Amino acid sequence: MKKLIFVLCGMLYAAVSYGQDIKETEVPSVVLNTFKQQYAKATAVEWKLKAGMYKVEFAIGKDDHELWLEKTGKVVKHKEEIKAEQLPKEVVAAISRDYKGYKIHDPKKTDNAGVVTYKVELKTATSEMDVTFDKTGKVISKKAEN
Numbered sequence: 327m328k329k330l331i332f333v334l335c336g337m338l339y340a341a342v343s344y345g346q347d348i349k350e351t352e353v354p355s356v357v358l359n360t361f362k363q364q365y366a367k368a369t370a371v372e373w374k375l376k377a378g379m380y381k382v383e384f385a386i387g388k389d390d391h392e393l394w395l396e397k398t399g400k401v402v403k404h405k406e407e408i409k410a411e412q413l414p415k416e417v418v419a420a421i422s423r424d425y426k427g428y429k430i431h432d433p434k435k436t437d438n439a440g441v442v443t444y445k446v447e448l449k450t451a452t453s454e455m456d457v458t459f460d461k462t463g464k465v466i467s468k469k470a471e472n
Contacts, residue, residue: 348373360399366389376441389472410446417444420463428453433466 350358353373357380361368368384370392375381379402380395394403410418411429421430428448436443443466445458455470 328339344376348375354397354399356399357395357406360395360401361393364401365393391416403436403438407435408433408435413444413446414461414463416461416463417446417459420459420465421448421457424465425457428455 344449350371350373352375361382365384365386367386369386371382371384373380373382378397382393382395384391384393388395389407391407392403392405393401395401410433412431412435413430421428425448429450429451431447432448433444436445443458443463444461445456448455448457456467456469456471457466458466460466
């Protein structure tokens with residue numbers, strides 16, 4: 327019985343500490359003002375408090391975005407869906423050269439405190455992988471999908 331209670335408490339803690347959904351009214355005004363000034367056209371806005379950071383998920387048009395802000399309102403990270411045509415030519419060249427036969431799916435751009443990366447799903451009929459590039463086309467990480 328003690329083990330069961332311990333496991334349940336652990337699961338509850340993990341669920342709560344991973345990130346809590348919060349109402350817009352619970353977001354500090356400086357954070358909310360920064361967001362609204364920069365992304366006035368945002369729709370489907372959802373806020374979370376995660377590890378002391380405010381994470382907001384939203385859409386602009388058909389593109390999804392995620393933004394992480396400090397309690398001071400400083401933007402720390404921005405991840406956004408982009409079109410394949412918006413990838414830097416260096417990234418497109420690296421894909422064409424090193425991943426012949428793969429098609430680009432679901433490209434995303436991430437600006438993490440000024441460091442910009444591009445993550446793409448590369449697919450063929452028999453294989454799929456997630457590859458992250460820097461802006462010069464250098465591979466930062468690669469993960470094969472099962």
